[in-house]
Amino acid sequence: MPEGHTLHRLARRHQERFAGAVVRVSSPQGRFADGAALVDGQVLTRSEAHGKHLLHHYESGAVVHVHLGLYGKFYDSELPMGEPIGQVRMRMVGAGSGFGTDLRGPSACEVLTPPEVDALAERLGADPLRPDADPDRPLRRIARSRRSIGALLMDQSVIAGVGNVYRAEVLFRHGISPYREGAALGAEQWQAIWADLVELMPVGVATGRMHVVRPEHDHGEPSYAPDRPRTYVYRRQGAACRVCGATVAHAVMEGRNLFWCPGCQSG
Known part of the structure; x- marks a missing residue:
């Protein structure tokens, strides 16, 4: 299972490539279709990680929560992206950045409300990679x-x-x-x-x-x-x-x- 540095590295990359602009979000596999519809076409305001959890914050307040688990992975590519390969749970396309990414095999990919994000943070311990961590x-x-x-x-x-x-x-x-x-x-x-x-x-x-x-x-x-x-x-x-x-x-x-x-x- 990826350790915390992998998720922080992903959060940093997504912040650089997608944050501050409209992203198109879909679920070629279909398992995240309802969640994708809630954030599709919105501005991704911020990408962050807490431990092994990745959080995408959108302008509406909705937050996409991803836990890669044992098999999850993001596959990045330049635009235009080809047809999805395999079981793609979530596809993100940032037209302004020229990049897109496909998420396959995560243990969790869901939309959370801000109170649910706060509850997740309360369940997690201090993260050595976060500046707000209290040892x-x-x-x-x-x-x-x-x-x-x-x-x-x-x-x-x-x-x-x-x-x-x-x-x-x-x-x-x-x-x-x-x-x-x-x-x-x-x-x-x-x-x-x-x-x-x-x-x-x-x-x-x-x-x-x-x-x-x-x-x-x-x-x-x-x-x-x-x-x-x-x-x-x-x-x-x-x-x-x-x-x-x-x-x-x-x-x-x-x-x-x-x-x-x-x-x-x-x-």
């Missing part, structure tokens, strides 16, 4: 939780936008076991984790890649995939830790793959 809000929940910090970092109601890669890597970077209880973390350690996310995640927005390995460790065994930067532990189970040489471990935590170094993250 003390997740800390209050973490400090009284018996759940592991590895699980809490993936809970979108605690911290919005962090996924499996950032979870694994930020815990490694701070030498914290993913199994440590939230209540045992400590405010200073949380503040250090938050500051690291605030520094790392914008790099993902800017480049489209999650760069998490410090320069002094960015060598040796290549990444888990040809088009990805190196990681410390993510998808490196059975390999030697880049720092201490211990064998990187793997387990399943609350239904998600977990990676860590027993040597560097023994606490």
Whole structure:
């Protein structure tokens, strides 16, 4: 599933290409036809992201909410666009910008009212990529939780936008076991984790890649995939830790793959 930087990157691109002008919105697949009719021909005033949620704000007050889920993706093209390929849930065309985009396979594509958008924001945790984020809000929940910090970092109601890669890597970077209880973390350690996310995640927005390995460790065994930067532990189970040489471990935590170094993250 895309992590938060992907949605913020999309929001930025849609802001640049479509905001401030009339857009034509349709649903070639038909599943979003009623929602598309509510915003078609309106000015898109603003595009933003909160965690893994993308929000398109229109002049009428209507907001198109998209959650990509596991399979959703936007496919951009210059105008004129060809016939839709596959099951296109939503097509946006910005005649003034010369671009259009097709959305396929999202888990959610719906029109929300402003109160519903506010309710969505209340359900989501603080997003390290948003300037209005309050890091003390997740800390209050973490400090009284018996759940592991590895699980809490993936809970979108605690911290919005962090996924499996950032979870694994930020815990490694701070030498914290993913199994440590939230209540045992400590405010200073949380503040250090938050500051690291605030520094790392914008790099993902800017480049489209999650760069998490410090320069002094960015060598040796290549990444888990040809088009990805190196990681410390993510998808490196059975390999030697880049720092201490211990064998990187793997387990399943609350239904998600977990990676860590027993040597560097023994606490």
